[in-house]
Amino acid sequence: MxxxxxxxxxxxxxxxxxxxxxxxxxxxxxxxxxxxxxxxxxxxxxxxxxxxxTKEELLFTLMREHMEALIASWQAADPAGRDEAQRLAAFVKNHIIFHVARRHSTHVSNMELRSLSPEKLTAILKLRTTYEKELRRILREGAAKGAFLVDDAELAAMAIIQMITGVIVWFRPDERLSVAEVADKYHTMTMRLVGARARAEA
Amino acid sequence: MxxxxxxxxxxxxxxxxxxxxxxxxxxxxxxxxxxxxxxxxxxxxxxxxxxxxTKEELLFTLMREHMEALIASWQAADPAGRDEAQRLAAFVKNHIIFHVARRHSTHVSNMELRSLSPEKLTAILKLRTTYEKELRRILREGAAKGAFLVDDAELAAMAIIQMITGVIVWFRPDERLSVAEVADKYHTMTMRLVGARARAEA
The missing domain is CATH 1.10.10.60 (Homeodomain-like)
Known part of the structure; x- marks a missing residue:
């Protein structure tokens, strides 16, 4: 019962x-x-x-769960141990698929940081940093091995995340491309952005 | 008087x-x-x-003037007649400098499309298309001449615009990089994204 x-x-x-x-x-x-x-x-x-x-508690829960689900989805998708090009491909695809499926909570998470009290804002930003660090690490390790051309991993990570999150602004599933096709095309652009050749295995 | x-x-x-x-x-x-x-x-x-x-008239005015100013700033910055790599460099720099200086109206323009009536929304989207078309044309012409590697100019334009608009989310002028340095680094990343080598003349 x-x-x-x-x-x-x-x-x-x-x-x-x-x-x-x-x-x-x-x-x-x-x-x-x-x-x-x-x-x-x-x-x-x-x-x-x-x-x-409280209403803020509700907002905070939405934003915390959004970030926790994003981190968990990446942990599940991460082909840890594979090379950085493969990990970056997985990161881009997972990020796009996750956000397209969660358009509303993505909007709330991106727009309503302004509405959190300092303490709760800090907690959400900490989760964001945890996630972004994953991408920064992939970029740094790829660059160290000569697989990527990345001068500033912090900026490149921000650029990539904003580029791939931006998909939700214009993407509609009933239009000319499927989410898988969009993810593929963004993967190709990301690989160029980091100075790697897009590879067939992704 | x-x-x-x-x-x-x-x-x-x-x-x-x-x-x-x-x-x-x-x-x-x-x-x-x-x-x-x-x-x-x-x-x-x-x-x-x-x-x-009306309040909507005010919102519409804000968004219309934002887009008209953006288009005008690009017309002034466009090195028309130069090659596509130079035009793309100018586009990226102008876009970043414009948006960093207009953080509030950029937020309003990006977030409040949802609040416009269909007729006013159409008018704003038309201005956006006018602006985005400029970038798409540069990408297409560059690709046609073999200067860029761009498979899908529409998607690449969206990706670039979201990447460079995203600067306003994290950039603060008192931090480690100036807006000119940020624009330079985004220019380099954009050039890689479109498969061109970053060049010294930009």
């Missing part, structure tokens, strides 16, 4: 998170009230506060 | 635009009321409505 209750609670919490990401992506965090959110999910405001005591 | 009145009006309108860009970048369009904006500028709400009859 507890399991069933738990599942109901989990489903409610997931519904709240999904509705919140969608509403905040559409109207911005400041404009979305807890009352409006409760209406959207179809629960009483009191129920909402049971899951998320 | 009319000139003086006009100038005062122009200064007021400029103050409104600046305050609006800053407030909307910070809180989002939905959350910023005309009343709050009037308070920020230090005018009566009635005065605000004289310049901008």
């Amino acid at each position: 507890a399991r069933t209750t738990g599942s109901f609670g989990e489903r409610t919490e997931a519904a709240i998170r999904e509705a919140a990401a969608s509403l905040i992506a559409r109207y911005g965090y400041e404009a979305v009230s807890m009352r409006r959110l409760a209406e959207e999910v179809g629960v009483q405001a009191a129920a909402l506060y049971r899951y998320f005591p | 009319a000139r003086t009145t006009g100038s005062f009006g122009e200064r007021t309108e400029a103050a409104i635009r600046e305050a609006a860009a800053s407030l909307i970048a910070r809180y989002g369009y939905e959350a910023v009321s005309m009343r709050r904006l009037a308070e920020e500028v230090g005018v009566q709400a009635a005065a605000l409505y004289r310049y901008f009859p």
